[in-house]
Amino acid sequence: MQEHIESLIQQHRDQAGGLMPLLHAIQDALGYVPAESVAPIAKGFNLSRAEVHGVISYYHYFRSTPPGRTVVQVCRAESCKACGSDDLMSEIEKWLGVKAHETRADGAVSLEPVYCLGLCAQSPAIQINERVFARVTTARFANPVGWCGG
Template structure:
C-alpha cells in the first residue's frame, strides 16, 4: 500500500480517484478535476499520491495545479463569485466594479470572506462580452453588472 494513504484524511479517497482515471490518456487533469469536485480543492497531501501513481515528480503535479486558475489549494466559501477580467469587460468598467466588490467583501481575489460565505475569483472570459462587464455567482451568469447590482448579490448570499 502507498505510504501516503496511511497518514492523510484525503489520501485514501484520492488514491481511489486516481486509480479510476489513470488509464485515461493524459489523466492528470481529469484526476485533478475529480478531486476538486470531491474535496472542493486540491489538498496538498494528495499531490505526492498523484505523483507516485502517475510516475511524475511532485513539482510536475504542483506546476499543473498552480497553472490552472480553477484549481484551489483551500476550500472555497459557500458561494463563489467570479468577476470577468478580460478585455471586453475591462473596457466597460470592470475595474471599478471589482474594486467596489473587493471593498464590500473585505477580501481580494483568491480569498474567502471570514464568515465563509463568498470566495472571490477572477475569470478570464465568461462569454458575455456583448453584455460586459460580466460576473458569475456559483453557476449563474450576470451581464452588464455594476457595483450596485453586485452589492445586492453580495448582500443576498451573505444572509
C-alpha cells in the first residue's frame, strides 16, 4: 500500500494544486486516505502534516477509515432538510443499526450525511454506493436493510 501511495505522490507532486487530485486518487484506490499516508504526503508536497490532515478532515468526501461494504449517504442540504431528510436519517439509523458518520461493527454498512447530491428539485435524496434515489420518504423507502447488506 505504501508503495502505491508513494507512486501516486510522485504522479501529483509537481502538478499545480496536486494535493486534492492526489487525495482523490488515494481514496479511489483504497476507499479511504489512511492516517499513515499523511506524513509521506506532507513530505512529498513540502507541507506540514497538520496542513494535509486539515484538508482531509475539512472535506466530507474524504474518509480516514475504511468504509463499509455498502455506503449509504443521506443528503442534509437545505432543500432535503426542508423535505424531511432529518426524519429519514433517523429512520435509516434505526433500520441499519448505525449512527451517522459510523460504520457498523460487522463492516457491512457506513452511514454518512452529505451536503448536496444535486437533486434539490427532487428532495430528499439518498445515495447507496453509486446509485442515487430521489423523493425518498420513510414510507416509500421502507427499510433499506436488504439493500445495504443488512
